Amino acid sequence: MLYNIDDDAIEQHAEAVDQMELSQQLSYWKSVTIINQKLRRDDNRKFEDQIAAKRMQITSLSVKVTTLSAQVRGLREKLSEAQCRSLIVYENKKPTTEENEGPLPGEVPPPDTTGIDTKVEDPRPEEVPSPEADKFFEVEE
Numbered sequence: 001m002l003y004n005i006d007d008d009a010i011e012q013h014a015e016a017v018d019q020m021e022l023s024q025q026l027s028y029w030k031s032v033t034i035i036n037q038k039l040r041r042d043d044n045r046k047f048e049d050q051i052a053a054k055r056m057q058i059t060s061l062s063v064k065v066t067t068l069s070a071q072v073r074g075l076r077e078k079l080s081e082a083q084c085r086s087l088i089v090y091e092n093k094k095p096t097t098e099e100n101e102g103p104l105p106g107e108v109p110p111p112d113t114t115g116i117d118t119k120v121e122d123p124r125p126e127e128v129p130s131p132e133a134d135k136f137f138e139v140e141e
Contacts, residue, residue, distance in 0.1 A: 017025055 017028060020028065
Protein backbone atom coordinates (compact mmCIF):
# COMPACT_ATOMS: atom_id res chain seq x y z
CA MET A 1 0.00 0.00 0.00
CA LEU A 2 1.12 3.50 -0.71
CA TYR A 3 0.79 6.12 1.98
CA ASN A 4 0.97 9.88 1.72
CA ILE A 5 3.95 10.95 3.75
CA ASP A 6 4.17 14.44 5.17
CA ASP A 7 7.86 15.32 5.38
CA ASP A 8 7.28 18.11 7.94
CA ALA A 9 5.44 15.73 10.27
CA ILE A 10 8.29 13.22 9.99
CA GLU A 11 10.87 15.87 10.93
CA GLN A 12 8.82 17.00 13.92
CA HIS A 13 8.37 13.40 15.02
CA ALA A 14 12.08 12.68 14.62
CA GLU A 15 12.93 15.74 16.72
CA ALA A 16 10.51 14.57 19.41
CA VAL A 17 12.11 11.11 19.45
CA ASP A 18 15.59 12.66 19.67
CA GLN A 19 14.54 14.55 22.81
CA MET A 20 13.51 11.30 24.56
CA GLU A 21 15.79 9.41 26.86
CA LEU A 22 17.72 6.55 25.33
CA SER A 23 15.60 3.84 27.02
CA GLN A 24 12.40 5.46 25.75
CA GLN A 25 13.87 5.72 22.24
CA LEU A 26 14.79 2.04 22.36
CA SER A 27 11.28 0.95 23.37
CA TYR A 28 9.77 3.31 20.76
CA TRP A 29 11.86 1.86 17.91
CA LYS A 30 11.12 -1.69 19.07
CA SER A 31 7.39 -0.97 18.98
CA VAL A 32 7.72 0.62 15.50
CA THR A 33 9.61 -2.47 14.31
CA ILE A 34 6.94 -4.80 15.73
CA ILE A 35 4.14 -2.77 14.12
CA ASN A 36 5.94 -2.80 10.74
CA GLN A 37 6.48 -6.57 10.94
CA LYS A 38 2.81 -7.12 11.77
CA LEU A 39 1.70 -4.92 8.86
CA ARG A 40 4.03 -6.77 6.50
CA ARG A 41 2.68 -10.17 7.67
CA ASP A 42 -0.91 -8.94 7.23
CA ASP A 43 -0.14 -7.73 3.71
CA ASN A 44 1.55 -11.04 2.85
CA ARG A 45 -1.43 -13.02 4.16
CA LYS A 46 -3.83 -10.83 2.24
CA PHE A 47 -1.89 -11.38 -0.99
CA GLU A 48 -1.57 -15.11 -0.28
CA ASP A 49 -5.34 -15.26 0.24
CA GLN A 50 -5.91 -13.42 -3.03
CA ILE A 51 -3.54 -15.79 -4.84
CA ALA A 52 -5.29 -18.83 -3.33
CA ALA A 53 -8.70 -17.45 -4.39
CA LYS A 54 -7.43 -16.87 -7.95
CA ARG A 55 -6.04 -20.41 -8.06
CA MET A 56 -9.44 -21.76 -7.01
CA GLN A 57 -11.12 -19.75 -9.76
CA ILE A 58 -8.62 -21.06 -12.31
CA THR A 59 -9.20 -24.63 -11.16
CA SER A 60 -12.99 -24.30 -11.42
CA LEU A 61 -12.66 -22.76 -14.89
CA SER A 62 -10.36 -25.60 -15.96
CA VAL A 63 -12.97 -28.12 -14.82
CA LYS A 64 -15.65 -26.25 -16.79
CA VAL A 65 -13.47 -26.20 -19.90
CA THR A 66 -12.84 -29.94 -19.58
CA THR A 67 -16.55 -30.71 -19.24
CA LEU A 68 -17.46 -28.47 -22.16
CA SER A 69 -14.76 -30.07 -24.31
CA ALA A 70 -16.16 -33.51 -23.51
CA GLN A 71 -19.68 -32.33 -24.40
CA VAL A 72 -18.46 -30.87 -27.70
CA ARG A 73 -16.62 -34.09 -28.52
CA GLY A 74 -19.80 -36.10 -27.83
CA LEU A 75 -21.91 -33.80 -29.98
CA ARG A 76 -19.39 -34.02 -32.83
CA GLU A 77 -19.50 -37.82 -32.66
CA LYS A 78 -23.32 -37.81 -32.72
CA LEU A 79 -23.32 -35.40 -35.67
CA SER A 80 -20.79 -37.50 -37.53
CA GLU A 81 -22.85 -40.65 -36.94
CA ALA A 82 -26.01 -38.88 -38.10
CA GLN A 83 -24.29 -37.65 -41.26
CA CYS A 84 -22.97 -41.15 -42.00
CA ARG A 85 -26.45 -42.63 -41.51
CA SER A 86 -28.03 -40.06 -43.82
CA LEU A 87 -25.39 -40.75 -46.49
CA ILE A 88 -26.00 -44.50 -46.23
CA VAL A 89 -29.78 -43.97 -46.54
CA TYR A 90 -29.24 -41.70 -49.55
CA GLU A 91 -26.92 -44.22 -51.27
CA ASN A 92 -29.28 -47.14 -50.60
CA LYS A 93 -32.27 -45.26 -51.95
CA LYS A 94 -31.79 -45.49 -55.73
CA PRO A 95 -34.50 -43.49 -57.47
CA THR A 96 -36.26 -45.12 -60.38
CA THR A 97 -37.61 -43.23 -63.38
CA GLU A 98 -41.19 -44.09 -62.43
CA GLU A 99 -40.85 -42.88 -58.86
CA ASN A 100 -38.73 -39.87 -59.61
CA GLU A 101 -40.60 -37.50 -61.89
CA GLY A 102 -38.97 -34.38 -60.48
CA PRO A 103 -35.51 -33.59 -59.11
CA LEU A 104 -34.40 -34.91 -55.74
CA PRO A 105 -34.66 -32.49 -52.84
CA GLY A 106 -31.82 -30.01 -53.01
CA GLU A 107 -31.10 -30.66 -56.69
CA VAL A 108 -31.67 -28.19 -59.52
CA PRO A 109 -33.87 -29.57 -62.32
CA PRO A 110 -32.31 -29.79 -65.77
CA PRO A 111 -33.42 -27.04 -68.19
CA ASP A 112 -36.24 -27.78 -70.63
CA THR A 113 -34.68 -27.93 -74.11
CA THR A 114 -37.58 -29.43 -76.05
CA GLY A 115 -38.47 -26.28 -77.98
CA ILE A 116 -34.90 -25.23 -78.78
CA ASP A 117 -33.38 -25.91 -82.21
CA THR A 118 -29.93 -27.28 -81.53
CA LYS A 119 -28.72 -27.16 -85.16
CA VAL A 120 -26.22 -24.38 -85.76
CA GLU A 121 -25.96 -23.05 -89.27
CA ASP A 122 -23.18 -20.93 -90.71
CA PRO A 123 -24.37 -17.60 -92.05
CA ARG A 124 -24.90 -17.51 -95.78
CA PRO A 125 -22.36 -15.43 -97.71
CA GLU A 126 -25.00 -12.87 -98.72
CA GLU A 127 -25.89 -12.34 -95.01
CA VAL A 128 -22.31 -11.52 -93.97
CA PRO A 129 -21.87 -7.72 -93.87
CA SER A 130 -19.23 -6.23 -96.12
CA PRO A 131 -16.13 -4.56 -94.69
CA GLU A 132 -17.41 -1.21 -96.00
CA ALA A 133 -20.29 -1.41 -93.52
CA ASP A 134 -17.74 -1.22 -90.68
CA LYS A 135 -16.62 2.21 -91.90
CA PHE A 136 -19.88 3.62 -90.62
CA PHE A 137 -18.73 3.06 -87.04
CA GLU A 138 -15.15 4.37 -87.46
CA VAL A 139 -14.24 7.64 -85.81
CA GLU A 140 -13.07 10.42 -88.12
CA GLU A 141 -9.67 11.86 -87.32
